Amino acid sequence: MQRRTSIIVIAAVCIISLACVWLISGLKFSYDFEAFFPKNDPETEFYLQLRDRFETDNDFFIVALENDGSVFQEDFLARVDSLNSLLDSVPDVTAAMGPTRLKRIIRDPLLGQVMEVPMLRFREPAAYASDSLELSLTPGLVGWFFSADYRTVAIQLRHTQRLSKERCDALAENIEKMSNQFRFAKTHLIGRALGQKLYVELMIQEIILFISLSLILTTLFLYVAFRSAWGILIPTMVVLISILWTLGFIRILGNDLDLMLTVLPTILFVVGMSDSVHVLTKYMQELRNGREKKDAIRYAFKSIRLATFLTALTTSIGFLTLVLSNIEPISKFGIYTSVGIMLAYGLTYSLLPAILFLAQPSRLHTFALTDDFWTVKLHSFLMWIIKRRYYIVTGTVLVCVASFVGINRLNIDNKMLEDLRDEHRLKQEFFFMEEHFSGCRPFEMAITLSDASQLNDPTFMNDMDTLNGWLRQTYGVGSLVSYSEILKSVSQANNAGMREFYRIPQDSAELRRLNKLLARKEFSDLLKTQYNSEVRVLRIAGRIGDFGRNHYERLNTQLDDFISANCKTKFEYKVTGTAHLIDLNNRYLVENLVWDLLLSVAVIGLIMGFVYKSPKMIILTIIPNLIPLIIVGGIMGYAGIPLKVSTSIIFNIAFGIAVDDTIHFLARVRTLLREGLSPLYAVKRTFLTTGKAMVVTTLILSGGFLTLILSDFMGTFYIGLLISLTLFIALIAELLVSPLVIIFFYRKK
Secondary structure, three states: OHHHHHHHHHHHHHHHHHHHHHHHOOOOEOOOHHHHOOOOOHHHHHHHHHHHHOOOOOOEEEEEEEOOOOOOOHHHHHHHHHHHHHHHOOOOEEEEEOHHHOEEEEEOOOOOOEEEEEOOOOOOHHHHHHHHHHHHHOOOOEOOOEOOOOOEEEEEEEEOOOOOHHHHHHHHHHHHHHHOOOOOOEEEEEEHHHHHHHHHHHHHHHHHHHHHHHHHHHHHHHHHHHOOHHHHHHHHHHHHHHHHHHHHHHHHOOOOEOOHHHHHHHHHHHHOHHHHHHHHHHHHHHHHOOOOHHHHHHHHHHHHHHHHHHHHHHHHHHHHHHHHOOOHHHHHHHHHHHHHHHHHHHHHOOHHHHHHHHOOOHHHHHHHHOOOHHHHHHHHHHHHHHHOHHHHHHHHHHHHHHHHHHHOOOOEOOOOOOOEOOOOHHHHHHHHHHHHOOOOEEEEEEEEOOOHHHHHOHHHHHHHHHHHHHHHHHHOOEEEEOHHHHHHHHHHHOOOOOHHHOOOOOOHHHHHHHHHHOOOHHHHHHHHOOEEOOOOEEEEEEEEOOOOHHHHHHHHHHHHHHHHHHOOOOOEEEEEOHHHHHHHHHHHHHHHHHHHHHHHHHHHHHHHHHHHOOHHHHHHHHHHHHHHHHHHHHHHHHHOOOEOHHHHOHHHHHHHHHHHHHHHHHHHHHHHHHOOOOHHHHHHHHHHHHHHHHHHHHHHHHHHHHHHHHOOEHHHHHHHHHHHHHHHHHHHHHHHHHHHHHHHHOOOO
């Protein structure tokens, strides 16, 4: 009967696995920047409406070209112009504007004739001196088309908005291919299309790397623990199949792998191994106690099934609390990881016993009957703990106090491309654009008019001009484009291009005339990106350096003060844009961190109290596992590691995983207490048996997570570093503190 059932189980697992292989063959990698915007948030809704009425602020591409000397060299500028022509022909490029294509519009006030005059006569070297002077005096060109030292120029590309990944990849490849045809001193490329392409390529490389490293590392630890091919093969099969099924589940729901999900296979690999290790350790212990193979299998699964179910459930809850996040990739990450953990648990109690019943793991059986060096080592360690219990308690309290001091030093900040290492190509290009041009972080501001007639009000338009000046000088907005800037350009063009007319007219009648001129074809396309007459919204756009959320929150406060003190007219305004929404993401995550963690702690504590019908179990479960979180929080504060998306989610995850060892320890102690053993002896027996599985699983978990520090994504790096550190500290706390806490609570009166 057992043999037949085992065959049926293995056959069913194989069929489901083959179906999942077919499903995941269509699984793709994606990086949707906008998926990280807060869901169901007024700020997000406002930006999306603004984007639909104007344009996206991050669908741009910049080709920056360095010269060995000054850019005002005929050969260099001729090559720039040739490249500009090629880029104009790239599919999905809607406009390519470089320094050789800049035009000044001039309208003859007498004849009314409109002319376009080149601002840089690149084929006439004799005109370079006068043209370069004129260019330097024209606001907005330096930082947009020219670097401050005039050794680099930039071709600004606009392309079809919200392109699919496939079209983004094609666009980036075409631009890169064409740019490399010319022998410039150095070429710099940056844009969303390229960024998405590089991100996805890196995601594919890393998911292969981490699965390979996890496989090697767990094989090593499993061999040390079980000295058997079956001891390696069985747990590995369980976790690999659970990963396969989870990926199939993702595909069934019609989703692809995003940046957050690249670490999912690694997490499932190391976390899903835990139950298998505990089961095999218990099975070997029963063999060592003299049971026959079949009896040992039955007793091993029966005796720890509740503990393993609770560990799977609590770990799943730790990830599932991420569902409360209003950031879609994090919410999905929590769901899929929770599902994967429960699938691994299900396979541990179906596939694993089926293999043990059918296979003949003689080497595993032989090793189980040999002397176990763990017993001697753990016995000595327990005696050391009991003898020095007062020192351990005092030391733990002092470390926690010091950690609270470190927690108070925690910095809450984030930047746009902080998720990449500084040496990554995309990050280097980002740094270059910040140093030589206006930066790559978009700035967006929307101003809502009370009435369309405000556009003809000199006082209001002067306020807009004053605001633009403050944004440039204090906020640091470069390459600024706004309605008032366009209006000043039209004023200059309407007066034969004379520089003194680059200003806001102080007469309402003149403003009305200029606003009529803005409807002409020469200006209408540009005007559409800065003013929407249907909703009476003005847009101010530009680029700024990526100096972090804290920096711009302070500037936004100063902006409010400046408008209140210096603007004579009343108007509604809002700073928005993709960068602003990413900042909001991080603020929401950090604000919800404590509540999500408390929810996780409360749910897990209540489950333990309910299952074991004892309030003691709540305290015994929570105390040893809050200590590592407090210590890691303190380490982050002292080390200057900021709280952000990647670091804020590790506490929930780490608590859900770390509590597993506590559950196994407590479950074994309660079983022995019911058998009549004294608290001290129950702790000793548990320490010698369950202690080995705790050490092995923690080594596997910590080692598996530690492989993530090789990632070029800093978010992945911190997840690996901090969770592995937390789990290692949790093991130390579990071994040092749990025996003392249990003996204290179960001491005889």
